[in-house]
Every structure is written in C-alpha cells, then in structure tokens.
Amino acid sequence: MGIRKSFVLAGAFATLATSASAQVLDLWPSSNVDLGQVKWSGFMVAPYFGYETLKLTGAGRIGLRDPQGWRLGGEVGYDYEINHFVIGAAADGFYTWYNSNGSAPYSGFQTRLTDYGTVRGRFGYAFDRIMIFGTGGYAFGDLSVKNSAAGLSESKTLGGWTVGAGIDYAYRKNLFVRFELAHISLDQATFTSVPTGQQKLGADLDLFKLNLISKF
16 A cells, blocks of 8 residues: 555544544534643644645646546644644645546546645644644645547656645644645656647645644
8 A cells, every 4th residue: 555545544534533523522612611721732633625626737738627626635743832832744645536628629638636645844833722833845646647539548646845824723622623725736747648749747736724633
C-alpha cells in the first residue's frame, strides 16, 4: 500500500473519530460554556468533505476541461503550545470521484486527479478560544488522462507545494471548529496522451475547509 493510500485511510479514520466525538456533544455551543484553559497541545484528527475545482496547467491542457466535483479525506497531526505559540506537523490525504471530458472535438478525453495529499508544518498563535495559524509544506497527487477513443490512459504522480492559513475555534475542550484556506500547486510532467501530443500537464487547487477537529 502506497503512502497516498495510507493518508486516505487516515482520513477515513479521522472522519469516524470526529463523528463519534460529535455524537456526545450538544448540537450548538453556548458562548458561556466554561472551558477552563484551552489545551492546544495534542494529537488531532479531522475529516474533510467538500467540493473543488481542479485547474489544469501547462501546454497539455489545450482541449481539456478543468475537472470539478467532490472529495473525501482527512488529516492527522500533532500540535504543541509554548506560551500561546503553537507549532505542529500534519499530514492529510484526499480521494476524488470526479473527472471531466475534453472540449469538442476532444470530448473522448478524460482528466482526473485521483488522489492527493500534503505533509506540512503549522505555526499559530492562540488566545482565549481562538487560534490563528499558517501552514505550508510538500504536496503530491496522481493526475491521469484517458483517451477513450484510442483506448489509451496515462497516470503520473506529481510533486509540488502547498500553503494556507486558518482559524481554529474551541467548541469544547477536545473539539474544535476550523476554517482554512489552502492552495496546492502540483508540478507539471510530460504526458503523451493529451490532445496536442507530448506536452507538459500539471494542476493547481484552491481549497476551502470547514470541519470539526477532535484533539486528544
């Protein structure tokens, strides 16, 4: 099993763990709940489910349409607080089940980012029930092109980088709500199955994440 598939399984585990935590909590937080001193240190799991648009890059994108659709995944990581400053590391993985057909006369071509993930550092500042943070690191993903008319398909694993920022809000002592914006840029690789012949093709993603985080 490859590292990407392991990250996807980690995402599934994150989904189950966070759902189990949410079931024992009230559906809506009260602003006067006494959390005591919020503990930002600890291991964390978080599910991700959302909609996204993949932006193809490189000369090989001619005749292809940007895919868009749903993703499922999750994140695991660890944070450590030192005098309100929070440092940490995280890894996430995603699986998608969407693709796009090419534009006429290349409608027989399909493009898909099958799965992707990141390994990142995180640095933040916590005050009261809120932590603001920035994050960045390495990204990777499997980009595939299929030519149905010719019976050809091709897949490449692309490396790249990611950067993002967000806010965590302490919902309960061990449950947090996260709002995060992230950008993923995957390097271009040479594909021979694209409409214009042998050309470079890569991908960019802009993600908005809204999810629950369990910390322990």
